Amino acid sequence: MDIMGAQYMKNEIEVTGKTVDEAIENGLKKLNIDRKDAEIKILDEGKSGLFGLMGSTPALIKISSKKEGSLSDSDVEEKNSFDISDEQKSAVEIVSKILHLSGFDAEVSVSNTLLGACINVSCKDSAILIGGQGQTMDALEYIVKLILSKKVGKGVKISLNIDKYLEKRNEKIIKKAKELEEKVKATGEAISLKMPSNERKIIHMALRDSEYVETISEGEGEERKLIISPKKA
Known part of the structure; x- marks a missing residue:
């Protein structure tokens, strides 16, 4: 089950580069379009810093295609387009700004998945941003949510x-879900687990078509649990 496999169409992306020209070139390649077909907005011209090293920041642009339905070669063949909401645009801008000010050369875009809106980041220094077991990425996501919630008032x-770290992590969660399914099937006894809401949702979706078990969530707040029990005859 490809839970994170997004079917989407990119409306616009924010791209960085050592210079504005390099950022534009990166954006054109990503969207697979010519410059004459692009709408470009320079968000930050960047700076080289002392001796081209200390204090340098990359240039940041926003680029979109004038052509409806223009897609990059890296996108999957079948897609459903969606309108990017103001909330999603703000999320992209927040992530782009944080990474830009931190000196990361990154490309940021948004997609819709079965789990909702997803802000995708492509970066050469991804290991630093992801951190051990995704902890740095989770912390950054939390900060972005706080800033965005304050901005939109909800x-x-x-x-x-x-x-694509989420795909790797979700594969492990789905594998765990299948193992728990087999355990419940073999013992005939329900299993109760405390886990983050996003992991509960993935397990719910992974086991929703199971012939042998059913899943529910019970409790409130931090005490909310996932229960996997034998399916009633």
């Missing part, structure tokens, strides 16, 4: 995905 549901 709670928001978005996820941050750096260099």
Whole structure:
């Protein structure tokens, strides 16, 4: 089950480069378009810093295609387009700004997945941003949610995905779900687990078509649990 496999169409992306020209070139390649077909907005011209090293920041641009339905070669063949909401645009801008000011040369875009809106980051220094077991990425996601929630005046549901790390983590969760399914099937006894809401949702989706078990969530707040029990005849 490809839970994170997004079917989407990119409306616009924010791209960085050592110079504005390099950022534009990166954006054109990503969207697979010519410059005459691009709408470009320079967000930050960047600076070289002392001796071209200390204090340098990359240039940052926003680029989109004038052509409807223009897609990059890296996108999957079948896609459903979606309108990027103001909330999603703000999320992209927040992530781009944080990474830009931190000196990371990154490309940021948004997609819709079965788990909701996802902010995708492509970066050469992804290991630093992901951290051990994704802890740095999770912390950055939390900060982005706080900033965005304050800006829009309500709670928001978005996820941050750096260099497809979420796919790898979700594969492990799905594998765990299948192992738990087999355990419940073999013992005939229910299993109760405390875990983050996003992991509960993935397990719910992974086992929703199971012939042998059913899943429910019970409790409130931090005490909310996932229960996997034998399916009633």
